[in-house]
Amino acid sequence: MTSAVGRVGTLAVPAQRVGKLHREGRAAYLFLSPALLFFCVFLILPFLFAIVLAFSDWGGFDLGTLRWAGAANFGDVLSLDGTFVKPILVNTLLFAFGSVFLATFGSVLVAYCIDRLAFQGFWRVLYFLPVVATVVAIGNVWKMMYQPAGLINGVLNKLGVNSVGFLSDASYALPSVTVVHAWASIGGAVLILTAGLKAIPSQYYEAAEVDGAGSWHLFWSITLPLLRPALLFVLITQFIGGLQSFALIIVMTGDGGPVNATNVAAFEMYQRAFKYGAWGTASAMAMVLFVIILAITLLQLWIARRRGEETS
Amino acid sequence: MKRRRFPWFAYLVVILGAVAMVMPFLDMVMSSFKGAGEYGVIPYQFLPSSFDLANYREAFAQLELPRLFRNSVIVTVSVTVSVLVTSAMAGYALAKLRFRGRAVIFRFILATMMLPPFLLLIPTFLIMLNWPLAGGNDLLGRGGDGGLTTSLLALILPFTVSGFGIFLMRQFMVSLPDEMLEAAKIDGANQWQIWRLIVLPQTRPVAITLGLITFIGTWNEYIWTLLISSSDPSLQTLPVGIQLLQSFLDPDRTMPIVMAGLVISTLPVLVVFLLFQKYYVRGVVLSGLK
Numbered sequence: 001m002t003s004a005v006g007r008v009g010t011l012a013v014p015a016q017r018v019g020k021l022h023r024e025g026r027a028a029y030l031f032l033s034p035a036l037l038f039f040c041v042f043l044i045l046p047f048l049f050a051i052v053l054a055f056s057d058w059g060g061f062d063l064g065t066l067r068w069a070g071a072a073n074f075g076d077v078l079s080l081d082g083t084f085v086k087p088i089l090v091n092t093l094l095f096a097f098g099s100v101f102l103a104t105f106g107s108v109l110v111a112y113c114i115d116r117l118a119f120q121g122f123w124r125v126l127y128f129l130p131v132v133a134t135v136v137a138i139g140n141v142w143k144m145m146y147q148p149a150g151l152i153n154g155v156l157n158k159l160g161v162n163s164v165g166f167l168s169d170a171s172y173a174l175p176s177v178t179v180v181h182a183w184a185s186i187g188g189a190v191l192i193l194t195a196g197l198k199a200i201p202s203q204y205y206e207a208a209e210v211d212g213a214g215s216w217h218l219f220w221s222i223t224l225p226l227l228r229p230a231l232l233f234v235l236i237t238q239f240i241g242g243l244q245s246f247a248l249i250i251v252m253t254g255d256g257g258p259v260n261a262t263n264v265a266a267f268e269m270y271q272r273a274f275k276y277g278a279w280g281t282a283s284a285m286a287m288v289l290f291v292i293i294l295a296i297t298l299l300q301l302w303i304a305r306r307r308g309e310e311t312s
Numbered sequence: 313m314k315r316r317r318f319p320w321f322a323y324l325v326v327i328l329g330a331v332a333m334v335m336p337f338l339d340m341v342m343s344s345f346k347g348a349g350e351y352g353v354i355p356y357q358f359l360p361s362s363f364d365l366a367n368y369r370e371a372f373a374q375l376e377l378p379r380l381f382r383n384s385v386i387v388t389v390s391v392t393v394s395v396l397v398t399s400a401m402a403g404y405a406l407a408k409l410r411f412r413g414r415a416v417i418f419r420f421i422l423a424t425m426m427l428p429p430f431l432l433l434i435p436t437f438l439i440m441l442n443w444p445l446a447g448g449n450d451l452l453g454r455g456g457d458g459g460l461t462t463s464l465l466a467l468i469l470p471f472t473v474s475g476f477g478i479f480l481m482r483q484f485m486v487s488l489p490d491e492m493l494e495a496a497k498i499d500g501a502n503q504w505q506i507w508r509l510i511v512l513p514q515t516r517p518v519a520i521t522l523g524l525i526t527f528i529g530t531w532n533e534y535i536w537t538l539l540i541s542s543s544d545p546s547l548q549t550l551p552v553g554i555q556l557l558q559s560f561l562d563p564d565r566t567m568p569i570v571m572a573g574l575v576i577s578t579l580p581v582l583v584v585f586l587l588f589q590k591y592y593v594r595g596v597v598l599s600g601l602k
Contacts, residue, residue: 042432
């Protein structure tokens with residue numbers, strides 16, 4: 001038995017040292033107290049409140065009138081007769097998938113190309129400008145460029161193409177907003193991928209070149225597989241960002257129009273809550289979106305891990 | 313040099329992409345100088361006929377820019393300072409002090425980064441509204457009109473601590489040598505003195521990184537500020553004030569004025585970013601590679 005030894009062990013620790021450790025623990029909690037207090041008030045409490053709200057029926061500001069509603073809100077939100085599942089959730093997924101695809105494809109291409117140029121820092125700063133600008137600036141500038149008298153239609157007209165109603169035509173509006181979101185997030189992705197590229201030892205390339213591998217072969221069989229951790233991070237964070245963002249939509253289309261064409265789940269939640277005061281329905285929407293984000297993130301991690309086991 | 317294949321193709325891709333990145337900003341600057349008859353006309357003209365500052369003067373007149381600017385500065389500076397201090401404190405405890413529950417608290421702080429902001433938007437707003445003893449509320453948070461949402465504190469408090477900031481500080485402080493802290497302890501310094509006089513001065517590089525990320529993020533914050541200031545316009549910051557300008561003026565006349573306002577509100581961030589871009593870039597990369 002270890003108990004006797006253990007007891008001797010504890011007794012053997014000088015009282016002074018125990019006191020020291022005790023004091024260190026107290027100091028640690030003092031250092032942590034602002035952060036822990038904050039997380040209680042602005043994270044745990046709202047999170048629990050969000051769950052309660054999603055299962056309750058409440059339209060006012062007095063908590064006394066809050067009533068338990070069970071899963072009724074979720075029934076309303078997920079009902080196929082409503083607008084939430086279609087078109088709003090479908091829009092959300094198209095917006096997120098579309099911008100992740102464009103931004104990832106674009107940033108891999110750009111990061112790979114920048115990596116073989118002079119003045120790399122200069123190029124990266126240019127690509128990073130949209131990341132630094134406020135969404136109000138980005139949204140308004142693009143809204144302006146998309147107008148019939150704007151820059152993009154001006155270029156199209158010069159090329160002999162008729163003007164396109166990028167934001168006013170229901171079939172173009174969502175892709176137009178998606179492109180802007182992708183455009184704004186390329187810079188951050190380029191940085192992370194660049195760090196990933198720099199971490200690939202150059203001997204791998206040299207060895208493959210000695211074996212006579214071409215550029216494409218180098219890219220497919222060395223760069224892409226070794227870039228996977230950075231790529232996975234970019235994919236997951238962009239997905240999470242794409243599924244929950246709606247500031248760009250408020251700025252560019254105002255009410256998610258034309259006729260819900262650019263309405264996304266987080267924006268619908270925002271409007272239900274703060275325009276109509278339907279806290280319960282809005283919170284149920286937030287929960288549904290949260291579960292979707294969690295599921296897609298876990299799925300991506302799971303796929304990445306399985307792939308990893310197959311190749312290694 | 314290694315791998316010098318296809319450099320012309322690489323230049324083509326990167327330059328075309330860079331034009332797409334910079335062009336909207338150039339269009340913003342050019343449009344901010346366009347006069348009444350120059351904006352919104354077909355065919356599109358890139359260059360304005362003159363570079364006079366009429367739209368900038370108009371932006372000052374229509375927007376009460378000094379008030380918006382003051383609010384933006386107060387909120388941004390408060391949030392940045394507070395995030396730096398609380399991150400350095402919590403980061404120190406997690407990196408250098410031994411105490412019960414350290415692993416659990418560290419994992420909890422990592423987990424806080426996973427909760428998406430939209431999920432907390434509604435409950436946080438309601439909590440601010442029912443904040444006890446604020447804005448006329450009683451001890452139970454009832455009876456007042458607006459609670460904390462009528463004060464700039466509503467734009468500051470929910471951002472005073474950052475899980476990412478704590479994580480960044482902790483990662484940096486783990487690498488500080490223990491001998492230095494031990495030596496100070498033997499000299500009779502208490503934990504607060506060790507943190508304040510020995511640890512804090514060494515965190516400069518990571519503090520600049522965290523400070524910049526927080527500064528730029530807070531300066532550009534939109535949704536929460538829009539929400540809080542919707543009932544009290546005196547709380548508007550630059551992005552919100554400029555966005556709302558459009559709702560009550562004719563678009564063809566307003567857009568150049570809005571663009572002037574956006575140039576003014578983007579400049580501080582741009583200057584700060586260009587001066588310290590090395591640190592900002594490092595922060596983004598650190599967040600990606602853990």
